[in-house]
Amino acid sequence: MAKHVLLCPPAHFDVVDQKNPYMSKNSGVDRAKAQRQWQALCSALEEAGCQVETITPAPGLEDMVFAANQVFVGFHEGVGKFIVPSRMVHASRQREVPFYVDWFRQRGYQIIEVDLGAEHLEGHGDLLWHPDWSRIYAGYGFRSTQAGVEKFRDAMSELGIPVVPLRLVDPYCYHLDTCFCPLNNEAVLVYPGAYAPESLATLRGFWKRVHELSADETHKFTGNGIVANGRYLTPHLTPHLETILREEGLTPVTVETSEFEKAGGSLFCMKAFLP
Numbered sequence: 001m002a003k004h005v006l007l008c009p010p011a012h013f014d015v016v017d018q019k020n021p022y023m024s025k026n027s028g029v030d031r032a033k034a035q036r037q038w039q040a041l042c043s044a045l046e047e048a049g050c051q052v053e054t055i056t057p058a059p060g061l062e063d064m065v066f067a068a069n070q071v072f073v074g075f076h077e078g079v080g081k082f083i084v085p086s087r088m089v090h091a092s093r094q095r096e097v098p099f100y101v102d103w104f105r106q107r108g109y110q111i112i113e114v115d116l117g118a119e120h121l122e123g124h125g126d127l128l129w130h131p132d133w134s135r136i137y138a139g140y141g142f143r144s145t146q147a148g149v150e151k152f153r154d155a156m157s158e159l160g161i162p163v164v165p166l167r168l169v170d171p172y173c174y175h176l177d178t179c180f181c182p183l184n185n186e187a188v189l190v191y192p193g194a195y196a197p198e199s200l201a202t203l204r205g206f207w208k209r210v211h212e213l214s215a216d217e218t219h220k221f222t223g224n225g226i227v228a229n230g231r232y233l234t235p236h237l238t239p240h241l242e243t244i245l246r247e248e249g250l251t252p253v254t255v256e257t258s259e260f261e262k263a264g265g266s267l268f269c270m271k272a273f274l275p
């Protein structure tokens with residue numbers, strides 16, 4: 001069955017402020033190039049057998065293209081397809097959330113509202129499923145807050161889904177998806193320098209093979225790739241990553257994201273897989 005994936009066209013994409021360290025070197029976005037890169041991502045996903053669905057981009061929401069952040073998407077035997085709306089740190093990004101919630105509501109998803117109070121939770125930027133849906137890894141420290149992740153964990157425990165909190169310590173890895181990428185049920189790409197020592201130890205316990213990326217690979221979003229039907233879509237390919245992918249039986253596909261990297265995001269950040 002084709003994997004369905006949600007993307008948001010970059011019609012209003014821009015870098016207008018500094019939400020993360022990548023955005024401080026703002027050299028101006030090439031809009032036409034961004035559009036071409038986004039189109040290439042759509043094509044690469046389709047060639048990998050995915051069905052691409054889109055949400056209408058809203059004017060003034062310059063980061064709405066990063067479709068991984070506004071809601072957490074899940075599936076549960078009892079509840080069916082569900083989402084947990086985010087409470088984003090930045091005001092402009094918080095305004096993106098209702099658009100995504102409406103999109104999912106119109107398609108029959110249950111909406112699990114976690115009462116986050118003043119805490120933050122940033123969707124699949126920080127919350128990643130184990131590939132077999134058996135647990136959720138939850139990064140915190142820069143965007144999602146520890147208490148936000150704990151409230152999320154309480155809500156998921158009612159569904160019997162375990163949540164593993166992981167403390168992030170590298171400002172260039174402000175979201176978990178910049179330094180953690182499951183390749184299959186046994187193997188994960190990780191940048192060890194992004195984690196507090198106890199969190200790194202916890203994480204290792206859940207994987208048979210932990211492939212370590214360098215700081216340089218990580219800060220170029222090599223680990224912010226997309227696994228789809230035997231392929232690994234990556235913005236940059238290093239000989240080291242190539243070796244890892246070969247070992248895991250994945251075919252590398254390079255999809256450039258230079259314009260989106262200026263906003264601190266790449267391939268993984270630009271989509272949400274649908275159950």
Ligand code: ARG
Nearest residue numbers: 019066068125175263265269
């Ligand atoms: N400019 C966006 C922000 O700082 C980038 C989001 C990247 N998304 C991600 N899932 N890492 O919020």
